[in-house]
Amino acid sequence: MTKKNRMILNLLLSPAGSHRGAWRHPDTRLEELHDIRHYHRLARLAEQARIDSLFLADGLSVEVEAVRHGPILSFEPLTLLSSIASVTEHIGLIATASTTFGEPYHTARFFSSLDAISGGRAGWNIVTTGVERTAYNFGLAGLPPHALRYERASEFTEVVLKLWDSWEEGALVQDQAAGVYADPAKVHEIRHEGVHFSVRGALNAVRCPQGRPLLVQAGASEEGRNLAARFAEMIFTVQPTLEEARAFYRDIKRRTALAGRSPERLKVLPGLLVNVGATEAEAEQKAAELRAIVSVERSVMSLSNLLGMDFSAYSLDDPFPPLPEPQDVNAYHSFHALVRGITSQERLTIREFVHKHWSGSGQLAVTGTPKQVADVMEAWFLGGAADGFNVMPQLAFGGVEAFLGLVVPELQRRGLFPDRYTGRTLRENLGLEGSLGV
Numbered sequence: 001m002t003k004k005n006r007m008i009l010n011l012l013l014s015p016a017g018s019h020r021g022a023w024r025h026p027d028t029r030l031e032e033l034h035d036i037r038h039y040h041r042l043a044r045l046a047e048q049a050r051i052d053s054l055f056l057a058d059g060l061s062v063e064v065e066a067v068r069h070g071p072i073l074s075f076e077p078l079t080l081l082s083s084i085a086s087v088t089e090h091i092g093l094i095a096t097a098s099t100t101f102g103e104p105y106h107t108a109r110f111f112s113s114l115d116a117i118s119g120g121r122a123g124w125n126i127v128t129t130g131v132e133r134t135a136y137n138f139g140l141a142g143l144p145p146h147a148l149r150y151e152r153a154s155e156f157t158e159v160v161l162k163l164w165d166s167w168e169e170g171a172l173v174q175d176q177a178a179g180v181y182a183d184p185a186k187v188h189e190i191r192h193e194g195v196h197f198s199v200r201g202a203l204n205a206v207r208c209p210q211g212r213p214l215l216v217q218a219g220a221s222e223e224g225r226n227l228a229a230r231f232a233e234m235i236f237t238v239q240p241t242l243e244e245a246r247a248f249y250r251d252i253k254r255r256t257a258l259a260g261r262s263p264e265r266l267k268v269l270p271g272l273l274v275n276v277g278a279t280e281a282e283a284e285q286k287a288a289e290l291r292a293i294v295s296v297e298r299s300v301m302s303l304s305n306l307l308g309m310d311f312s313a314y315s316l317d318d319p320f321p322p323l324p325e326p327q328d329v330n331a332y333h334s335f336h337a338l339v340r341g342i343t344s345q346e347r348l349t350i351r352e353f354v355h356k357h358w359s360g361s362g363q364l365a366v367t368g369t370p371k372q373v374a375d376v377m378e379a380w381f382l383g384g385a386a387d388g389f390n391v392m393p394q395l396a397f398g399g400v401e402a403f404l405g406l407v408v409p410e411l412q413r414r415g416l417f418p419d420r421y422t423g424r425t426l427r428e429n430l431g432l433e434g435s436l437g438v
Contacts, residue, residue: 007381007416008234008267008388008430009408010053010094011046013039015071017399018273018363018392020302021294023071027397034074036083042400043084046091049404050418052429053092053123055216055236055390056080060101061134069298078110085118092426094123094216100149101129101138104159104197112164112208120209120425124160125216125236126227128153132308150223152196157215157231159199162190164212166202182206210425214432220248221337229255232266233432236390238338238362239270245364245385265432267387270380271363275394276373276402287367290394291355299354307339316351338362363392370406377407378416 015033016023023030032038043054056077077095085093093114097107107124115122128149135143143149171186190201217224217232228235235252239245248270253263275290277283300311307323314321323340339362343353366376380386393399411417423429 006418007377007411008269009051009411009417010055010092010234010236010269010388010390011042011051011400012055012057012271012390012392013042014057014392014396015073016397017395019275019290019294019394020070020299021290021292022395022399024293024295025289025395025397027395029397033071036075036080038396039075039080039084040087042396043088043091045400045404047088049408050421051091051391051404051408052388053094053121053426054081054084055094055125056096057125058096058098058127059131059134060098060129061131061137063133063301066298066301069295069301078114081122082114082117085114085121089119090121090421090429092121092123092214092429093118094125094214096125096127096218098127098129098134099153099156100144101134102156104156104199105163105201105203107156108160108163108203109205111160111213112203112205115208115210115213116205120427122208122210123214123216123234123426125218126153126157126231127218128224130308146221147223150219150221150227153227154230155194155196157227159190159192159194159197161212161231162192163199163201163203164208166190167205167207169207169211172206210427214426214430225252225255226259228252228266229259229261233427233430234267234269237268237270239385240338240362240364242380242383242385245270245380246383249385267430267432269388269390270386271392272377272389273363273365273392273394274373274403274407275365275367275399276370276406278369278406280369280372283367283369286395286399294354296351296354300350303339303354311350314350316354317349320348320350320353370410373403373407374410374414374416377411378414381416 012018016028022028046054058077062072081093081095111122111124132143166188168186171182173180173183187202190199192199214234215232216234217228218236219227220237229252237248239248249268252266252268256263256266275283275287277286296316304311320343323343366373377389391403393403408417412419421429427433
């Protein structure tokens with residue numbers, strides 16, 4: 001097995017699990033959801049299984065009524081991952097940070113610091129934020145237009161990269177006898193003047209172990225794909241079927257080549273909502289338990305946020321309302337297109353849509369034995385649909401252990417996933433050494 005022909009596995013850390021009813025499942029220990037030791041435990045388990053990286057999603061707002069229906073992540077991602085870095089040695093640590101509600105200098109400094117703390121294991125998931133409510137927390141009357149958010153994101157990322165590069169390799173001298181700590185000739189002000197940002201630089205931190213933390217992106221709109229093709233080394237994507245995943249894979253690799261980069265430098269990881277049992281009956285029983293306790297009301301609130309649409313005028317048993325074209329909304333274009341495609345093909349009520357499609361936000365969902373789960377993953381990986389997966393266990397308590405203890409060994413037996421870490425940094429472990437982002 002070489003780094004180029006092996007599967008990449010990222011684990012999404014979620015307090016109770018990625019199923020919307022997970023917090024109500026009897027296996028969930030509610031007293032641990034806001035305890036740092038819960039996340040330390042999951043991180044250690046993932047590292048023991050040789051998972052490549054951990055990922056934390058993030059948001060910058062909360063709907064007050066929605067807290068009735070499920071937990072939120074109590075910890076800011078960079079703070080949490082810095083703590084996890086202290087109890088792990090190899091696993092990558094990927095945090096989400098918004099380019100719409102942040103500043104490049106802060107972001108460059110934060111991720112450089114995480115990379116140093118972890119010994120070269122940091123990654124930045126670049127997002128533009130598509131929830132209208134978030135704008136109200138930052139002094140804005142509403143979200144900037146979709147295209148403008150991505151225009152800002154592109155320049156934001158450029159500035160962050162310049163800041164990371166403002167300290168050259170070898171700038172840190174530390175010569176006590178000569179009285180030279182760092183070589184000023186190798187530390188540069190970036191003097192960036194752009195449409196959205198004016199940043200003089202240099203970064204007030206020495207060059208981090210990776211030089212540049214790993215760049216990750218999660219958008220699938222036209223603008224999101226182009227941003228990923230230009231900058232990202234890993235892209236998280238929502239693809240519910242093999243055919244759609246193959247089409248996305250071909251498209252994003254094509255765009256990467258058009259951006260002047262090797263397509264091999266961008267790894268495509270569809271989301272995998274997984275529920276595994278030692279037997280098929282056990283897995284199906286767990287899935288049935290989760291379906292029975294999911295909150296339809298919470299799901300509709302989440303849909304409203306992501307679609308930028310008010311469902312309050314509709315009954316749960318009304319037909320799912322028609323959606324406008326994705327480009328006509330100022331929310332998440334790719335998610336809007338996904339839901340619009342499903343609801344235009346299937347005649348569903350709002351309640352039926354939630355139960356059939358919404359437990360994992362439209363992700364590829366697999367319930368079954370270790371062999372059945374591995375079969376699907378292998379088919380996607382070898383079938384030109386994925387370079388790996390963003391693994392989302394439906395339950396954090398028991399579900400993470402089941403995937404790590406049952407599915408990962410099956411993938412290793414098939415020669416699809418390694419049984420050891422082979423590099424010093426996250427980028428090296430992924431076979432991306434030397435790419436430095438772009």
